[in-house]
Amino acid sequence: MASYESMTVEIADGVAEVCLTGPGKGNAMGSAFFRELPVVFDALDRDPLVRAVVLRGSGGQFSYGLDLKNMMGELMGHVAPGNLAAERLRLLDFIGELQRGPDAVERCRKPVIAAIAGACIGGGVDVIAACDLRIASRDARFSVREVKVAIVADLGSLQRLPRIIGHGHTRELAFTGKDIDAERALRIGLVNDVYDTEADLLAAARAMAREIAANPPHVVQGVKQVLAYSEDKSIAEGNRYVALWNSAFLASQDLGEAMQAFAEKRPPRFTGK
Incomplete structure (x- = not known):
């Protein structure tokens, strides 16, 4: 098992399991997460021993999304009143760096299965939208929450979700910032299946990954x-x-x-x- 500040990676029998660990509450996504996610998935992409990937969260949650406490100083430093072209270009570069994480998940040549329990909010939705397959436990809840904190979602959900759930559902979630439960996520096609417990969810994700890994x-x-x-x-x-x-x-x-x-x-x- 490889351990990073924001996640762990374990590889066995052709399957890599990436577990989000924080350090923010509810596996919130801070600077370490955005630094490490592209590193991890670029490495899994190149690893010939890896044939499929399971991505999950620790502690019964997938992710609370952006770690505002961790990232607030850096974010607000880019949007202070009076900023002109040079500062706006630095903000553009900053957003581009954050986008590298979900982009690396999507770009990974190995199929990626998101196993979602508990909260999957904001940046969490950006990440699962970049995965190939999504399954959830019954307690999962989803929210494109950025509108609630005065941000246009900018890590890929507005681009990827319409291909997954259609424009109408995407616009509803992004305009309102509302929560939806696992059953609604299943009905609109955001997830493939819903399982009663997190244990059942992880067993199903691992079985699916092994089934994929058994193929050429x-x-x-x-x-x-x-x-x-x-x-x-x-x-x-x-x-x-x-x-x-x-x-x-x-x-x-x-x-x-x-x-x-x-x-x-x-x-x-x-x-x-």
Whole structure:
């Protein structure tokens, strides 16, 4: 297990488990979180032993969102009255640095499963929106809370959520800053499934990650790449891209193993080669 100031990372049997730990209350996201998240996910992206990732929070919460106590000094220093172009450019750079975290989660070639218990507020929603799959426990609650603290959400939720839950639901959440429960999140497609307890949630997330990890890693990563490319393309453009992808990467030892396992009526054993 690797330990950082704001999270821990454990890797076993092809699955990495990233656990948010704070140090802010409710795993609130402070400077350490925004510094470490891109480092961790860039490393997981490069690690050949990692085939899937589970992202969760500690202490029965996913995250309370931005750690205002930790970040207030730095944030307010950028928006003091009288700031001119140079100060505004520094604020632009500051926001860009914060955006690197969710961007790294989305960019990671390994599928990322968000296992959400308790509060998932503000920046927490930005992070789970960057994940590939989201599942929740029944006590989970979600809020695009930034409007309540006079901020336009700027870490990716306004860009990613419409593709997940549609424009109407996104606008409702972002305009009101309201909380929604796990059942509403399930109905609008924010999460795939809801489990009774956090223990059930984590068991399901880990089982899903192991199921993904058992498949040929270059194929799983290819699926993710093709889906990402095709989001804003025509069907013809997406089909051309996947044809090019398979012409480059279809040939593999795993393909031969899949064919042999089918002929021998046994489960395949994929090595990633």
